[in-house]
Amino acid sequence: MPPRSYVSPGRSAAAAETRERVIAAASRTLREESIARFSLDTVAKAAGVTRLTVYNQFGSRRGLLEAVFDGIAQSGGLHRLAETMTMTDPRAALDRMVEIFCAFWSRDSAVGGLHAAMATDPEFAEAISERNERRRKLLTALIDRLADKSAPPRARKDAVDLIFALTSYPTFAALSPGRSKEEVCAVVQTACHAAVAPLQEPSR
Amino acid sequence: MPPRSYVSPGRSAAAAETRERVIAAASRTLREESIARFSLDTVAKAAGVTRLTVYNQFGSRRGLLEAVFDGIAQSGGLHRLAETMTMTDPRAALDRMVEIFCAFWSRDSAVGGLHAAMATDPEFAEAISERNERRRKLLTALIDRLADKSAPPRARKDAVDLIFALTSYPTFAALSPGRSKEEVCAVVQTACHAAVAPLQEPSR
DNA sequence: AATTAGATATACAATATGTATAATCAATTC
DNA sequence: GAATTGATTATACATATTGTATATCTAATT
Numbered sequence: 001m002p003p004r005s006y007v008s009p010g011r012s013a014a015a016a017e018t019r020e021r022v023i024a025a026a027s028r029t030l031r032e033e034s035i036a037r038f039s040l041d042t043v044a045k046a047a048g049v050t051r052l053t054v055y056n057q058f059g060s061r062r063g064l065l066e067a068v069f070d071g072i073a074q075s076g077g078l079h080r081l082a083e084t085m086t087m088t089d090p091r092a093a094l095d096r097m098v099e100i101f102c103a104f105w106s107r108d109s110a111v112g113g114l115h116a117a118m119a120t121d122p123e124f125a126e127a128i129s130e131r132n133e134r135r136r137k138l139l140t141a142l143i144d145r146l147a148d149k150s151a152p153p154r155a156r157k158d159a160v161d162l163i164f165a166l167t168s169y170p171t172f173a174a175l176s177p178g179r180s181k182e183e184v185c186a187v188v189q190t191a192c193h194a195a196v197a198p199l200q201e202p203s204r
Numbered sequence: 205m206p207p208r209s210y211v212s213p214g215r216s217a218a219a220a221e222t223r224e225r226v227i228a229a230a231s232r233t234l235r236e237e238s239i240a241r242f243s244l245d246t247v248a249k250a251a252g253v254t255r256l257t258v259y260n261q262f263g264s265r266r267g268l269l270e271a272v273f274d275g276i277a278q279s280g281g282l283h284r285l286a287e288t289m290t291m292t293d294p295r296a297a298l299d300r301m302v303e304i305f306c307a308f309w310s311r312d313s314a315v316g317g318l319h320a321a322m323a324t325d326p327e328f329a330e331a332i333s334e335r336n337e338r339r340r341k342l343l344t345a346l347i348d349r350l351a352d353k354s355a356p357p358r359a360r361k362d363a364v365d366l367i368f369a370l371t372s373y374p375t376f377a378a379l380s381p382g383r384s385k386e387e388v389c390a391v392v393q394t395a396c397h398a399a400v401a402p403l404q405e406p407s408r
Numbered sequence: 409a410a411t412t413a414g415a416t417a418t419a420c421a422a423t424a425t426g427t428a429t430a431a432t433c434a435a436t437t438c
Numbered sequence: 439g440a441a442t443t444g445a446t447t448a449t450a451c452a453t454a455t456t457g458t459a460t461a462t463c464t465a466a467t468t
């Protein structure tokens with residue numbers, strides 16, 4: 001007697017809805033409380049579900065955190081990074097990229113909590129790093145477009161890694177106190193200009 | 205009947221010795237294992253003492269971490285920062301400062317674990333931040349010496365914060381994969397030169 | 409020999425993640 | 439309408455960790 005399989009359109013929709021509610025509650029917790037008080041119990045209560053439901057939906061604490069990150073990434077405007085590849089002026093594209101990242105880091109303050117979680121959970125950190133690899137590839141392509149032919153690979157790698165560090169969350173967080181999002185963006189953009197300058201004037 | 209007070213030269217020496225042994229074991233644990241496995245039980249066993257002894261000596265997990273940081277700071281060469289204030293050439297002093305910090309971050313890989321602990325324990329983070337305030341003051345003084353009189357305060361603040369971020373541990377960690385300590389230092393130094401350049405050529 | 413500080417032994421409380429099993433409840437299929 | 443199924447819940451348990459409390463032990467000091 002094979003068990004009959006259910007497709008359940010309405011039921012999976014309800015499950016997806018609770019899933020979203022849990023993610024929203026987790027984001028809110030990361031935003032308002034610190035990561036220290038981020039427990040599955042707290043999140044579950046905030047979402048109006050049981051702790052066990054969280055395990056059913058996300059498998060583990062790490063799974064929940066990854067889901068939160070993916071949710072932020074989806075609504076954070078990172079998809080706009082694609083348009084930088086179509087811009088004719090690579091320098092303007094670099095400015096735009098910095099702008100997109102500043103907006104991303106500042107959009108949802110829960111990312112601070114996520115980065116804190118990365119520090120304690122190495123496997124979670126790796127999962128996030130894999131997602132960020134696309135960012136590095138994009139940046140590498142951009143630098144290659146921007147650099148003179150004579151620019152040595154080592155200098156290009158330096159520029160890529162430096163800009164990667166400059167557009168990372170820790171740098172954004174370090175520059176944020178006492179500055180608006182736009183001011184932080186301007187500071188980082190200037191620093192990035194300086195980072196690529198040697199690639200464009202190799203003779204100096 | 206007032207209890208007679210003991211000075212105990214030999215006994216406090218023995219206590220200091222076990223204290224050092226616990227700190228050493230904690231550093232080793234942070235270096236070899238990740239912060240995730242940094243428990244007082246693990247550290248105590250590695251030091252050959254009981255977990256209760258750790259509480260007797262450091263009061264709490266946070267106290268132990270602070271002691272580890274202080275130990276690293278003491279033997280990490282940060283005291284050499286003082287000599288940068290006596291150097292006549294402020295640009296050379298800046299290079300020297302970057303050098304000292306690169307050496308510091310790379311000297312003991314336990315600092316990575318300490319920064320991870322900062323992410324989870326806000327009070328510990330604040331304790332470390334207070335210790336790092338001296339670094340910011342030194343940098344501010346250096347920038348003031350280095351900048352033209354016409355350089356606006358806003359530009360100085362930008363330079364200070366940017367260099368502060370560039371010489372922080374996250375930047376060092378981001379640039380470290382695939383680079384020697386000296387190479388990382390060179391990249392950061394170049395970026396710092398670019399950060400102070402506008403302060404010296406305000407007309408451009 | 410009495411005293412004392414440091415370390416230990418043992419126990420307990422509180423919180424957290426994660427697993428296991430049975431029960432509930434509404435949506436779906438027959 | 440009745441049986442079935444997936445999602446959720448209730449309850450219980452195992453494990454690990456921080457932190458506290460109390461009494462004991464040991465070696466240094468008076």
